[in-house]
Amino acid sequence: MSASAGEWLRIHAFVPESYANGPGRRAVVWVQGCSLGCPGCFNPATHSLTYGRVVLVDELFSDIAALTERVEGLTLSGGEPLQQRRGVLALLRRIRCETSLSVVVLTGYSWEEFLSFPESDELSKLVDVVIAGRYESSRNLASSLRGSANKTVHRITNRYQSSDLQDGPAAEVIISETGDLISTGIKPVLFKIV
Ligand code: SF4
Numbered sequence: 001m002s003a004s005a006g007e008w009l010r011i012h013a014f015v016p017e018s019y020a021n022g023p024g025r026r027a028v029v030w031v032q033g034c035s036l037g038c039p040g041c042f043n044p045a046t047h048s049l050t051y052g053r054v055v056l057v058d059e060l061f062s063d064i065a066a067l068t069e070r071v072e073g074l075t076l077s078g079g080e081p082l083q084q085r086r087g088v089l090a091l092l093r094r095i096r097c098e099t100s101l102s103v104v105v106l107t108g109y110s111w112e113e114f115l116s117f118p119e120s121d122e123l124s125k126l127v128d129v130v131i132a133g134r135y136e137s138s139r140n141l142a143s144s145l146r147g148s149a150n151k152t153v154h155r156i157t158n159r160y161q162s163s164d165l166q167d168g169p170a171a172e173v174i175i176s177e178t179g180d181l182i183s184t185g186i187k188p189v190l191f192k193i194v
Helices: 057-065 085-098 111-116 120-126 162-166
Strands: 008-018 026-031 053-056 073-077 102-106 129-132 140-143 146-148 152-155 172-175 181-184
Touching: 008 057, 008 085, 008 172, 008 181, 026 057, 053 057, 057 085, 073 085, 085 102, 085 120, 111 120, 111 129, 152 162
Parallel strands: 026 073, 073 102, 102 129
Antiparallel strands: 008 026, 008 053, 129 152, 140 146, 172 181
């Protein structure tokens, strides 16, 4: 039995391949649930703690590990990944120990808040890049994985250079296996129903 047996995450969505959520081609998990309440947040559907679906960490890990020939890393976004630190840690321990995937975390918490979490030391050993800070709509930026100019970039390992974080598209539309359109990226396309 793995150490993460029984651990779970409430997630909003999982996309196996994306180019707009970090360097290269990446799997992306959007965690469900965020209480930070940034005015102008472009993904309010991720806020509720009752929406989304609960997945076992071991099952999610298996889905991600099966992609290691197709993607170079995993991005955790939200919602707020750091409001589910227990499940996030359980997932990232396995990612770090059992794969060579890089890990990027997009959080609404500031870097100072990140460091104040009791889990910050271990988290720092499990991730390559953290993009930190609330979204401030008045400082909208949509560049280098930063939705607004106040957000800070923390390259914890030397796996990526600053330029690597600037290369991807700001927006992306993915057609899922079921035919759904998924809009992602730091400046996602907003669909208009006519
Ligand atoms: S932290 Fe992210 S998901 Fe949460 S309200 Fe702010 S922008 Fe939205």
